[in-house]
Amino acid sequence: MKVEAWIFGVTTIFLVLVTPAYWLVTDSAGNGNVGGGGGDWTGTSALAMTGLLTLMVALYLGFHAKKMDARPEDRHDGEIADGAGELGFFPPYSWWPLWCGATLGVIVFAVAMAAWWLFAIGAVFGTLALSGLIFEYYRGEHAH
Known part of the structure; x- marks a missing residue:
């Protein structure tokens, strides 16, 4: 680095x-x-x-x-094989970012139009969408 x-x-x-x-x-x-x-x-x-x-x-x-x-x-004596192995978990796809973006759009629109009832609805759905995005691959404390 x-x-x-x-x-x-x-x-x-x-x-x-x-x-x-x-x-x-x-x-x-x-x-x-x-x-x-x-x-x-x-x-x-x-x-x-x-x-x-x-x-x-x-x-x-x-x-x-x-x-x-x-x-x-980063090493001068590094070989290509030194970097082999598992790099991490990369999920194939997710629908949660779409819903997070959509609810953020609703919230911003509600603030711009001073429609606080719409802001509340967007905040509730935004909380659900963000929770879904965060816990999408969560399988519990001791799951294998």
């Missing part, structure tokens, strides 16, 4: 350099005065938050890369 941490670290450095440059080059008034220092709040804040997010991921990956053993793809 050291390579991934470096990729996000370089991206963070790039965004830290680009954000002030973007602020200085853009003109919020739109009168064509380039370099006027007006700045575009939306783009500048989006770049700043993206920089913070990439920094967060880089720090997370960097801390965990120090704690764990090197993966076969």
Whole structure:
């Protein structure tokens, strides 16, 4: 994971350099005065938050890369066969994300229209859909 941490670290450095440059080059008034220092709040804040997010991921990956053993793809002497074996459980398909998205759409629509009765209905169905998504493959504490 050291390579991934470096990729996000370089991206963070790039965004830290680009954000002030973007602020200085853009003109919020739109009168064509380039370099006027007006700045575009939306783009500048989006770049700043993206920089913070990439920094967060880089720090997370960097801390965990120090704690764990090197993966076969991270070692210089790693062989293809070293990475063989079970990678994990990947479910074939699920209908629960569809229902979670549909109920979220109902909830957002209800908030936008101030229809609180519809919000309550969406919240109930959303709770059911989210519970179904979370416990889809749960078979009990001691199931084999």
